[in-house]
Amino acid sequence: MKFQSIITLVPLLSPTIAVSVQEVTQQISRRHLSIKSDAKSGRVPWPGGEVTWCIDNPRDYPDYKVFIDMAASAINLWMKALGDDTSLEVSPSDNAKPECDSDNAGDMLRIRLNNKDNNQAYVGFTKGNNYMDFDPFRAESKISLVAKLAHEFGHVFGLYHEHQDPTTWGELKINYENLRDWKKFEKNGKKMDHKTASEAGFSAANLLPYDKIALPGMDSDGRLDWKSIMLYPSENYAKNPKKGALVKANGQLIQRNLKPSKKDAKRVCELYPASNDESDD
Numbered sequence: 001m002k003f004q005s006i007i008t009l010v011p012l013l014s015p016t017i018a019v020s021v022q023e024v025t026q027q028i029s030r031r032h033l034s035i036k037s038d039a040k041s042g043r044v045p046w047p048g049g050e051v052t053w054c055i056d057n058p059r060d061y062p063d064y065k066v067f068i069d070m071a072a073s074a075i076n077l078w079m080k081a082l083g084d085d086t087s088l089e090v091s092p093s094d095n096a097k098p099e100c101d102s103d104n105a106g107d108m109l110r111i112r113l114n115n116k117d118n119n120q121a122y123v124g125f126t127k128g129n130n131y132m133d134f135d136p137f138r139a140e141s142k143i144s145l146v147a148k149l150a151h152e153f154g155h156v157f158g159l160y161h162e163h164q165d166p167t168t169w170g171e172l173k174i175n176y177e178n179l180r181d182w183k184k185f186e187k188n189g190k191k192m193d194h195k196t197a198s199e200a201g202f203s204a205a206n207l208l209p210y211d212k213i214a215l216p217g218m219d220s221d222g223r224l225d226w227k228s229i230m231l232y233p234s235e236n237y238a239k240n241p242k243k244g245a246l247v248k249a250n251g252q253l254i255q256r257n258l259k260p261s262k263k264d265a266k267r268v269c270e271l272y273p274a275s276n277d278e279s280d281d
């Protein structure tokens with residue numbers, strides 16, 4: 001669920017990228033919080049719109065093939081949402097045996113399986129450094145696991161969390177007392193911003209809005225997309241899932257979205273536009 005916020009956001013937060021508030025405002029015109037094709041963050045859309053994935057540690061998980069089926073379903077959700085309007089293609093390195101080998105894995109998405117409910121992915125593409133961690137072995141419905149995996153693929157394609165958009169944060173709030181690691185941070189946790197929470201290792205870092213200065217590497221249209229697959233359901237990081245961790249400002253729970261929204265799809269199509277050269281009809 002969480003993604004590598006420190007690794008991916010450090011370049012965005014770097015003081016060497018001087019951006020005025022004026023410029024930030026002008027750039028908030030696109031439809032989703034994502035990397036940009038000209039990202040200065042170092043993470044860009046996948047070259048040629050081609051994402052090839054492989055499994056990094058199949059030997060540690062003899063049941064790794066359950067992931068292959070799950071990945072096909074998650075990608076299918078995306079492809080249905082994207083339609084013909086994109087050049088994006090996602091495929092395993094080898095259908096039967098998608099193991100990463102040292103010769104070809106450099107520019108692939110390397111998927112590290114685990115059984116610890118650790119789900120996260122790097123945002124966009126960086127040469128030689130593209131990972132996803134995913135636990136496909138949870139005892140929960142396939143539909144829910146596939147939605148979680150589709151969320152991670154959203155990060156891989158270049159999308160950030162919908163709920164961490166500083167321009168729409170007023171529509172959300174955190175039930176701090178119900179965070180799993182609240183005991184450890186109850187002294188000053190409520191005062192922490194995203195960056196401070198991230199440095200402290202506080203789970204709220206996955207819920208809190210990004211610092212506005214980070215926006216030059218992202219885009220937002222200033223409206224929260226409640227149907228986004230990149231929006232956390234309230235159960236994430238919640239001690240008591242029925243009470244929720246991230247909730248609507250009026251206290252209502254947010255349910256898990258089970259497929260990419262229209263806005264998710266539109267943004268991914270913008271990052272990977274259909275190539276005119278290839279269409280001959």
Ligand SMILES: [Zn+2]
Nearest residue numbers: 001002003161
């Ligand atoms: Zn996430």
